Amino acid sequence: MDRGAAGWVPPGEERLSLVAAARPDRWRAVRYADDWQAEEYARVRAADLQLEYLDLAAEPGSPVALAASFDLVRAVALFRRNRAGVSAWGDLGRVEKPGGTLFYRPYRLGERACFGFEGTLARRGEDPLERPFETLLGYGCTDAGLLTAARIETVLDGIGIGRAASPARLPALPPAGAALDFARGKADPDQGLAAFPLLLARHYTLADAGEVPESPSSIRLRE
Numbered sequence: 001m002d003r004g005a006a007g008w009v010p011p012g013e014e015r016l017s018l019v020a021a022a023r024p025d026r027w028r029a030v031r032y033a034d035d036w037q038a039e040e041y042a043r044v045r046a047a048d049l050q051l052e053y054l055d056l057a058a059e060p061g062s063p064v065a066l067a068a069s070f071d072l073v074r075a076v077a078l079f080r081r082n083r084a085g086v087s088a089w090g091d092l093g094r095v096e097k098p099g100g101t102l103f104y105r106p107y108r109l110g111e112r113a114c115f116g117f118e119g120t121l122a123r124r125g126e127d128p129l130e131r132p133f134e135t136l137l138g139y140g141c142t143d144a145g146l147l148t149a150a151r152i153e154t155v156l157d158g159i160g161i162g163r164a165a166s167p168a169r170l171p172a173l174p175p176a177g178a179a180l181d182f183a184r185g186k187a188d189p190d191q192g193l194a195a196f197p198l199l200l201a202r203h204y205t206l207a208d209a210g211e212v213p214e215s216p217s218s219i220r221l222r223e
Helices: 071-078 149-157 174-185 215-223
Strands: 007-009 016-018 024-034 038-047 049-058 064-066 093-097 100-109 112-123 134-143 160-161 199-201
Touching: 007 093, 007 174, 016 038, 016 049, 016 174, 024 174, 038 149, 071 112, 071 134, 100 199, 112 160, 149 160
Parallel strands: none
Antiparallel strands: 007 024, 016 160, 024 038, 038 049, 049 134, 064 134, 064 199, 093 100, 100 112, 112 134
């Protein structure tokens, strides 16, 4: 699997669960995994709310961490829908989750009320650079009036972290190429990510004090 594989996540094996105000009506997820990392992109529709998220996780049991940090403006900009028209950023809020904190900020996207969220859900204490082991990024929008802080926090509070999908089950019909196209928004320029996978995993040793080697998958993608 060192070269990486991407495919549709079987229903019920999504990395996240959504309850309360964001109980989903439609959900489709794509996962990329290699020996160092797994990334899950999904689109979710829940009543009047539409969400997209990207969950990034280093491989459990390996000395690997994620060499990236995101503020909310940068996190939201990873999604193609937010490439233009974002305005009126609101105040920063936070929701505590097991293993970390999700930060959020409301904003406007044209006439739509939206919010972005990002946070570190787990860290590896032995990484000398104290980088995250799992990071969640995403945004949600509604056409139905305002999104209050209480509504946003209810949605984020209802996010649960589930068991990772088995990599062996990822390559499934439709073919992996279609799954990657879905994640990259090839059929819909207002959906998906500007780039997928991000390939942020880096190996570390206890002696590391500076830069560490890149993921082998990211090196191969540039060859």
